[in-house]
Amino acid sequence: xxxxxFIGTTAAxxxxxxxxxxxxxxxxxxxxxxxxxxxxxxxxxxxxDDIPLEDFLKTLQKLGIKAIxxxxxxxxxxxxxxxxxxxxxxxxxxxxxxxxxxxxYHEILIKNYTDIIPKVAAAGYTNLICFSGNxxxxxxxxxxxxxxxxxxxxxxxxxxxxxxxxxxxxxQIDHADYMCDSSLWGIALxxxxxxxxxxxxxxxxxxxxxxxxxxRSIQNNHAYFGHYHTAxxxxxxxxxxxxxxxxxxxxxxxxxxGYTGYLAQEFIPTWEDKIEALxxxxxxxxx
Numbered sequence: 001x002x003x004x005x006f007i008g009t010t011a012a013x014x015x016x017x018x019x020x021x022x023x024x025x026x027x028x029x030x031x032x033x034x035x036x037x038x039x040x041x042x043x044x045x046x047x048x049d050d051i052p053l054e055d056f057l058k059t060l061q062k063l064g065i066k067a068i069x070x071x072x073x074x075x076x077x078x079x080x081x082x083x084x085x086x087x088x089x090x091x092x093x094x095x096x097x098x099x100x101x102x103x104x105y106h107e108i109l110i111k112n113y114t115d116i117i118p119k120v121a122a123a124g125y126t127n128l129i130c131f132s133g134n135x136x137x138x139x140x141x142x143x144x145x146x147x148x149x150x151x152x153x154x155x156x157x158x159x160x161x162x163x164x165x166x167x168x169x170x171x172q173i174d175h176a177d178y179m180c181d182s183s184l185w186g187i188a189l190x191x192x193x194x195x196x197x198x199x200x201x202x203x204x205x206x207x208x209x210x211x212x213x214x215x216r217s218i219q220n221n222h223a224y225f226g227h228y229h230t231a232x233x234x235x236x237x238x239x240x241x242x243x244x245x246x247x248x249x250x251x252x253x254x255x256x257x258g259y260t261g262y263l264a265q266e267f268i269p270t271w272e273d274k275i276e277a278l279x280x281x282x283x284x285x286x287x
Contacts, residue, residue: 001193033279035064035286039255042067042087042264044229048274057082059275065282068227069264073116075122087262088127088166088201088227092116096170099133101143101179106150113154113165121161127227127261128158129201130167132180143179148192166226166283171210174236181210183217183224190224199226205266208233215253222257230285231267238267239281251285270280 035041044261045068048056053075060068061082068084072091079086092112113128120128132147151165158165169186170178180186186200202225208214218225232243239247249261263285271277 013220033063033283036281038287039251039285040067040087040260040262041065041282041285042069042085042262043278044264044266046070047266047268048278051274054078054082059082060084061281063279067262067264068128069262069266073119073123076125077096080123086123086125087264088129089116089120089125090129092128093131096131096175096178097134099131099139099179100147100150100167101133101135103150105133106153106257110153114157114164117154117157117161117163120163126162127145127164127166130165132167134177134180135179136177138179140179140185144185144189144192147189151193151198154194155197157191159195163197164226165198166201167198168229169203169206169210171206173209174206181206183207183211183221187221187224200224201227201229203229203231203266204245204247204250205229205231205233205236214245214250218250218253219255222254222259227258227261228254228259228263229266230263230281231265236266236268237270238277239265239284247284250287255287 025275043065045053045056057078061084066085067087068079069075069088070090070168071079071086072089076086091255093099094105094108100109102170107158117128135143167180167186167189169183170181172178172181183200183202190198190200207217230247233245234243237247254263265278265281267281269277
């Protein structure tokens, strides 16, 4: 073969190989985000609230993520448009600090929850968040009884519509004075109410800070935990190797209990590409 023809042929072949490699790399990058979905994935929208909700829903749809947390009735129509389920509804609560432990708020809370519970059911959703509120010097036993007295007035409606009220557990570092700051306190309230339509939203981040022993707590008390949130400790950021919790083991423990609900990412991203951080979190938990 003449030298000029050989060089031209070799160059063309090299370009072909390079193009093939680039195409393979691109395909490989796309193929990296493939979920087994042994657990149902969700995400809390507020952590990504600098992204317009509709754009965020489009991204979730593209990724194959079927649910989002903490969305109220005003935006449920948008969720329906993109076939995204609301795995934890909100909109009936007053605030994180003004909750069921204080009887002065019962009238408005009963009105709010009575209004929204049928709407949750009509939209095809199940979970509705609620909060204990702050102590403000109140004894924990008194606060628990106050919570029970108030919640008992709306639980029959929740049971009728198949809606599960979920009280979130917080830690005392981020939410000083919040009453429902212990899984034992929350479980005692569950037992006092005696209804399958009242559960605890077990926030792994909060409970790691407040009491630790996450896997044992899940194994022993999972009957009272109706929903799970994630985040890295310390800092409430990515759930990668920069933090102390090992989420693959935690998620395996959750799955082993027979849990069929959602695990929602609730970390505040620090990566420049927030969606890449979210994808990484989904993959870490996709055991």
